[in-house]
Each structure stands twice: as C-alpha cells, then as structure tokens.
Amino acid sequence: MSESGKIIFVTVGSTGFDQIISLVTSIPYLQLLNSQGFTKLVVQYGKSQNAFIKTRHNQINEIEIIGFDYKPSLYEDMKNADLIISHAGSGSILESLRLHKPLIVVVNENLMDNHQVELAIELQSKGYLVYSSISNFLEVLKSCTYENLNTFPEPDRSLFANILNEEMNVNF
Amino acid sequence: MFWIFWILIIIILIFLIRLYQVLPRCRNKSSNQSKPPFKTCIVLGSGGHTMEMLQLVEGLDFQKIYRPRIYVIANNDHLSLKKVEEFENRKSGDNIIKHHKVRLIPRSRQVGQSWLTTPFSVFKALISCLNLIFGDSPDLIICNGPGSCIPVCVISYIPRIIGIKWIKLIYIESFARVKTLSLTGKLLYRFVDKFLVQWSYLLEKYPNAEYKGILV
Secondary structure (H helix, E strand, O other): OOOOOEEEEEEOOOOOOHHHHHHHOOHHHHHHHHHOOEEEEEEEOOOOHHHHHHOOOOOOOOOEEEEEOOOOOOHHHHHHOOEEEEOOOHHHHHHHHHOOOOEEEEOOHHHOOHHHHHHHHHHHHOOOOEEEOOOOHHHHHHHOHHHHOOOOOOOOHHHHHHHHHHHOOOOO | OHHHHHHHHHHHHHHHHHHHHOOHHHOOHHHOOOOOOOOEEEEOOOOHHHHHHHHHHOOOOOOOOOOOEEEEEEOOOHHHHHHHHHHHHHHHOOOOOOOEEEEEEOOOOOOOOOOOOHHHHHHHHHHHHHHHHHHHOOOEEEEOOOOOHHHHHHHHHHHHHHOOOOOEEEEEOOOOOOOOOOHHHHHHOOOOOEEEEOOOOHHHHOOOOEEOOOOO
C-alpha cells in the first residue's frame, strides 16, 4: 500500500484546546507523523490561535501545516483526511464516523463534561474510535490502533419516520 | 379575606387534578383520531442539536404527512437559520410551494446573563411561545434538548389542560447522552407523549423511555 500524501485533520470544535494544538505541532509529533507517511497537517484551532501561532516555527520539510479558526462546515476537511483527531463533541464524532474515517478522540480534561467522556468510551468499547488522553496521545498514535477500527453502521433514515408515523396513527 | 385563600386552594387543586389527567401515561393511545397532514413544529438549538434534529426529520414525508412545518430558532442563531433554508430547499427539490416557516424566539437565558434579569427574559420567551402555540396551533412538536424546548412545551400544555387541543410532544434525547439525561430531558421526561433515547443504558433509570437504536 502506498502511503504517500496522507492527510491528518485536527479539530477542537467551537471552544479552544491549547494542549492538543501545542502537541500536534510539536517536533516529536511531526516526526512521528512523517514516519507514518503523513505529508499534510490541517488544524481547526478554534480559540486556540495563540497556541497554534506559538508553534509555527516548528517545521519539518516533509510536512505542510495549514490552520484556520472556524469554517461553516468541516465536511470537506474531514472527507479529505486519512486520520481525524477530534475533541469529544458529539457532532464532530458523528460526522467523522459517518464518513468512515479513522478517528482518535482526545478529551479535554479542562472542560471535563462527563457525558462527553461517556460517549467516547462507549464508542471505543464498540471499536468505532480510539479514545485518548493528552498524556498518552503519542503512544496511541504510535501504536496505530486506529487503523483497525470497526465500520460505524449506516444511518437508517426511515427509523425515526416509522416511529413517528406509528405514534401519529398514519396508515400506509 | 379568608375566602380568597380557599378559592386559591381550590383553583390550584383543580389545576393539579387536570394536569394529572392530561399527563401522557393516563391517555389511551388509540384516541388520536386526527388525520394527516399534521402541522409540525420542530424546535432547533444551536450546533449539535440542530444537526441531529435535521438528520432525524430527514426521513419524514414532508409532502403528504408532516406539513406545514414551523421551525423554532433562537433569535440570534443565524447558523441554524441558514441550515434550515438549505435543508428545506434540498428536501423540497423542484417543488416551488413553500410549506415551512421559521419562528424566532428569544433565549430564556444567555450564557453569562445575570440571574436578576433572567425572569424578564424567561417571560419574553414565554410570550413568544404563546404566539407560536395559539397563533400557529401546531398538531405536533418535535424537540431534542436545547433549552428553548422548555418554554415551548410548557405553553403547549395550556390548550391541553383547557381541553381544546392535545398537541403531541415528541422528545428525542441526544446521541451524546449515553448514561445520563440532559437537564431538558430530565425536566420533560414525565410530560412528553413519546420519549426516545439513543442508548439502551438509559432505560434502566427511565423505564418510560423508548429505545429503537441510534436515530441520527
């Protein structure tokens, strides 16, 4: 399998997440990405612009780095990516899984919203994503466990319609 | 002056008895005799809630059954407004006749708003919901958890208690809620006609909820 030109996309959602932004733009991390065949790093940094700018001098020749704060839709960036690193927001998680992209969810312990962790852990136990904390993120990335994830089932668009039709006594 | 006190007690008692009578579990399901089309009110919230809601209603028959549609949006949520127009345009295809409208309601409480001014903003939100419930008179309300569900559902109980119209309330808890309900979910649990969750763990604590799998 040719590994040339792989893209990694990092998204922190509507808030910021300085730790993950600093981490993904650090030299050891960029070298690891390079060794795994990535050539492009795209970062949606939200409110963590300072963290992103601070590390802009961290460059290695082999990896192109692109960053932006927000976009109306991240669909294109997600679609083009070979690996997605996301915060634990349910919207980003669902969008990534629906695109069948390998996904590592990093939980922001500063924003510790318990139910977000529950969702990430539950989806990890079913093998749909890899869940990581900041401290073990490099190990998770090194281990490549994200390459062997289960495919998230396709949505059944008629499911809710059938439930509602039954509730409303609609005859077919 | 003592009789005013007793009248108040009696009014409150009548209200509570009537409220008890109109709670969802006390009603025979087959008594719903109304026929489609159903005027459908869809309550949107910001970000994740809007995305999930539009995915939920994607599969509904908008042409024959669920029309017209009234989307409820917080009055400063421009992104949801844009998403609704895109969604309706895509779903209606070549059909030129518009079967939907948008109603903007003020937020009950802004993030960081002082608690002192909150009663006023709640009041404004409730007034705006009166316009929705009595002006548009929907047959059905679908909501999935943003704070604006609360005033909409509260006001929808007025015609139900008076006995003029039973507006059906459908609540879908967010995909994000695996083991605990959102605050809105906890508040509305006993009052909606159908309470759907997307993770089976929630059935242990909330036996009246229904689980049919992931819906988004």
